[in-house]
Amino acid sequence: MCMSIFFKGTLKGPHHQDRQSLTAAAKNGCKMCLHINSTPEDEDLDPPLEYVISWDRSNERHYVIEIRTKSPPKHMPIWNRWTFYVNTSGDAKAPPGYDEFLDLVTADLASDPCRVRSEFPPLRDIPDNTGHGDVAKLAKQWLENCKTDHECELLCGQQDKSWHPKRLIDVGFPHEPPRLVTREDDQLEGSYVALSHCWGQNPNFLMLKTDKESEFRKEIPMDQLPASFRDAVITCRRLDIRYIWIDSLCIIQDSHSDWLFHSEEMFKVYLNCELNIAIEASANAHEGAFRERDPTFLQDCYLWTPFFTPQPHDTQYFPSTDEFKSSGRGFDAAYVARYNIRENGSLLHFYAELVDEYTSRELTFPVTDKLVAFAAVATRCASWFKGDYCAGIFRDTMPWGLLWQIYSPRGGARSQTWRAPSWSWASMDCSVRLDLFPKKQKTDLAKMVDVSVELVDPNNQFxxxxxASLTLTGPLVSIEALVFSDCQTVQKDPPRTMGRETGISVLGHHFELTPDENFTWDDDPDQKTKTQGLMVLS
Incomplete structure (x- = not known):
């Protein structure tokens, strides 16, 4: 059935007419039906279904195939829909035997529309577990191709191959236990891997403490390591990379001075590593890096159709869970090497994108790590802007850099333990979006007079x-804000209404406001509160 979508020559038509046939096609191996049929039985999936093909205007090389219910359920205002994107690559001649294959598929439509014939051409052999040795072989091949054929230094910056972190884990050989090594006492040769992982709530895995350092110098028993660390060590051995940097095993966890030292070096740790391993699908270190998977979804798909003639392209893996967003400790590794100056476009807007992405993550230790975990990214961005870095905002970007707002379905709260000034996004424990406008279309009304920041470590501005303190001058205007009364519960159990912005009328223009939990108001939700606002731009 799904195969027929691509050679009927129509932009709209029938799909499976009942759940039974959809389930049968999914069991027979249809990738699209398998995805649609994964909808739980108790959720709304109301065949008959239909397909609609359209052109993705946001990407000139994509077609969009949408499978949806023919009409919305009675109790729902919209259709159930599943969207598939097809990347086109130009004209290509169909291989020998493809016409005969289509004839068989066409015959199946009349006799057995749930039948799914063997893929054409034949499928690749893909392991069903990411811990399989062949997966590491492929990763090693990709890494070598990257080092040989890619110009990554233009993106990541110049690496110092001779530099090593203060401490590393020597993974050794399979018959040897890993051990802790130092750049001062050991002759370190070769590259290293940096690990990014989620600590999770109440972490209780093996860590480096002051009284454990001498013991770890001799060996770190593999059976005492949490699953994620064991998997990372195994991967390093398979990649023939001798060393790995793991924050909890390379930073003394009960030494504040060692933590401060590494907070300054963090940028170098990720910049100079040979490879970053990001364990994105695990909520804590005990869940491991390797996963069972369905190879069906990783197979190349060959299609020759009247609409377009795609060719197979590189398979991309998207984790089935979003656990990596629950710990910001991996953000530096996952993103600092990926971003660089855009030759075209606004650097301020680009920095705003980084802040947006970072604040969407939940840190295990936000009080201490909120700014520190972002330091490597900020360090890379420092050359873009003039002036000092002030608690997450570059002085050169003020007052524009102050225009941020809460961006979260459940709203958010300011940290109950002070870590940043109220005018900084770093003071919030929620997703934040910098609300920027094209500068040529706006006029600055506020002027920054002074900003000062006192640092815990005067040598580390990041x-x-x-x-911290900030002084601005500008026109004050009266603002009438309608604030929901139930927002006052934000610190205990933030209601969903906290994420809704409320209307503001300023000089005849309509703006939006998400109130701070320190905002005062009456229990009457209809009461309008008079307050004064500083106009930053118009």
């Missing part, structure tokens, strides 16, 4: 902050 680290923790003790105190």
């Amino acid at each position: 680290g923790q902050v003790k105190s």
